[in-house]
Amino acid sequence: MEKFTQVTSIATPYMRANVDTDIIIPAKHLKSIKRTGFGEHAFETVRFDAVGNRVGDNVFDSDRYKGAKILVTGDNFGCGSSREHAPWAIAELGFRCIIAPSFADIFAGNCVKNGILTVALPQAEVDAIAMAAEGGQDITVNLEDQTVEVGNSKYEFDYNAAHKHMLLNGLDSIGQTLQASAAISAFEEKQKHMTPWLYRA
Template sequence: MEKFEKLTGIAAPLPLINVDTDMIIPKQFLKTIKRSGLGVNLFDEMRYDDDGNEIPDFVLNKPQYRESEILVAGDNFGCGSSREHAPWAIKDFGIRCVIAPSFADIFFNNCFKNGILPIALPQDQIDVLMKDAEKGSNARMIVDLENQTITTSDGEVFPFEVDQFKKHCLLEGLDDIGLTMEKAPAIDAFEAKAGTERPWV
């Protein structure tokens, strides 16, 4: 998993509440078990019309937001079903950080497991960040995980809280498999000892 340390990028404003996982990645795209290739279908029903043409007014279709790496959204982001394809699609599009007043628990935890930093902030701070994001590609935010701060394009700084274990995993680029592999020497030693003591197993 890619490490997350400090991100400087364009923030896209999505001032919608209750954005559920079916809005993030509709059910017809859940057939794959690959984590790549889903970015093109992120927010599919909001990005494209019935003929597959881009809807110009949708934020991620606007030229200034096509390279967005940060998403500022409304309350209860990621609600609905627990599909892990939702963070897969967000990450594949290129978004590494989602900032919102609150998140659905399963989506929130799935983000960390896929290299995405979800940040929950009070609504008044979200309002400031949303307004900053509306400036487009000329305004870049800085998300500093080590120091747990978000800096707007105007230099205003907002601290955020994050679970220290989850922070460690993002900083080191460790998903569940990576965490297990950290214990590889102990696992190898256990298996060697078990093979000697119980050769019949």
């Protein structure tokens, strides 16, 4: 998994509250457990009309926000079902960081496992960042310092220490477990001597 230390980018403002995972990636597209192929369907009901034509003024396909690595959005982002496909789809759109007043817990946990930083800030600060995003300003999110900088403003955010370690070191849950591979091997060797019948073919 790619390490996350700092990202500087324009941001896509999508200031809707209670965006659930079915909005992020509709259930009808959950036909694969591969992590790719979901970006084209991300936010489908926002980006396309009922007959499949692209909605011209949607922020996700706007030239104004092309290349944005940061998504600024509303309260309770990622609520609904616990599908990991949601952060997969968001990552394929190019986002490395999401800024919102709050996130659904399971969604936030799925994000860290897929290299996406979720930054929770007070509503007023999120609104100020969204306004800067609409103006095309660059925003810097620094995970080491736990700050968001835009213009002359700097906002500090809290973040889970274990999740911070995972992102800074590019570790998903399996990678984190494998950091203890020496201890795991030592336990297995000890177990083989104590309970050899467990290892007989």
